Amino acid sequence: MTTSYDVVVIGGGPGGYEAAIRAAQLGMSVACIERRLGKDGKPALGGTCLNVGCIPSKALLDSSHRYEETQKHLAVHGIDVQGVSLDVPRMIARKDQVVSQLTGGIAQLFKGHGVTWLQGQGKLLAGRRVLWTSLDGQEQTLDAGQVILATGSEPVRIPVAQVDGQYIVDSTGALDFQEVPARLGIIGAGVIGLELGSVWRRLGAQVVILEAQPEFLPMLDKQIGKETLKLLTKQGLDVRLKARVTGAKLDGQQVVVSYEDAEGAKTESFDRLIVAVGRRPVTEGLLAADSGVELDERRFVHVDSQCRTSVPGVFAIGDLVRGPMLAHKAMEEGVMAAEVIAGHATQVNYDTIIGVIYTHPEVAWVGMSEEQARAQGLQVKVGSFSFAVNGRALASHDAQGLAKFIVDESSDRILGLHVLGPQAGDLVHQAMIAMEFGASIEDLQLMTFAHPTLSEVIHEAALSVDGRAIHAVQKRRK
């Protein structure tokens, strides 16, 4: 039997589920194929993000932050706390409850929008047909007016450190430790390594992060990256750059990791090791040999700026395609694909995709770093302002970090904002909105920001671009 839908989406992560909902809003009949089983063994929507990514990591970041605050940072407020104790299984169970609330919510949204959820595996055949293999192994061919591929990504595996799920884990395993490892090793000082490292350090682990590259978070503005490394190191994260892991072996209940740094070969023993060396697109089993969909040299599905693949009527979005592996990027591409199918001229603005690292303080950025702008031959002016003198940050005993604007000298246009500081992930949206409207830095300078707020740091950073910050002594430029 063949069933027809206007749109078949393969993958029900943030990219796929938003594409499905938007297509349904636009009046199309939609099916979304998702094969994932949640931690409880039941079929689950929401993809990596809701099940084993953004949401569970943020739940644990929040819990661990509260624990550390209660243990170490309340005394300064005159609050003495005794007998603080930790129940890791309860913390993990709360995280799981948040996950199931949200994944269940997507299933409700599908019902409400009339999206059919087909549980199981999807495979693109030639001629815009899709093979659906249900969870109990039944096969059915679907006729699709249009197809959206949204199968996301999975952790990169490296032969030198093979995941066993108990002692050597990937990011998914690291969200489910039932006790705090005394010594925790992490391979990779990327966003995921730093966030998970922060969780377990706050809960009491001694954390060592081994990173092969010489530069820390190379996508960040250099000044912000340097400050971030300083702060995280002060918190107790032992980040070792230029340290390439060459092996990891189990010795009893210890993971013995060998690595090479500038001084030569070394070893370290850990109770647990997290492999966080990046993610790769999921294409295995997705494309029939004659599907016609081209991959690029890194095995991402090749797409144009509106996510069209090499096959007319087949789109691909999210972690499966070029660009940053971020849930909000996947979501906007999903909405764009659905709207393009409906004949709209929607285009994601890739220049204003925000990046956030949810450490404490947070790190967030939009647009170019000073180095990127200069490398493009642009004449830039920059301005920065510190949270250390911001009234609200001091009142909250959270006065660390800085905000830095990168501005085009000739046009006064904002090229980027990079922030290390409390609520940086929210604050950076101000620059994103300004950039979307093509604002000049003067536009921000002329606006009134409420006092006392963290946002005043953004205002002062904007003023400082022209030497006009009020709460700093600067050489006047304008």
Ligand code: FAD
């Ligand atoms: P996915 O979310 O990976 O969803 C794809 C889905 O497709 C999966 O559920 C998979 O089961 C399904 N699938 C695959 N193949 C098939 C098939 N053949 N048939 C049927 N179904 C299939 N991003 C952020 O923006 N902010 C964060 O804070 C953040 N934190 C993260 C923390 C961690 C620990 C991790 C691992 C990732 C994090 N990310 C974060 C990244 C984010 O999770 C991804 O960018 C996002 O989930 C990508 O969405 P997607 O829809 O492209 O793919």
Ligand code: AMP
């Ligand atoms: P990201 O892709 O941002 O998640 O970061 C993954 C990080 O892991 C990158 O910075 C890589 O340089 C790093 N990495 C990959 N392989 C190794 C290795 N064998 N030893 C140490 N670091 C590694």
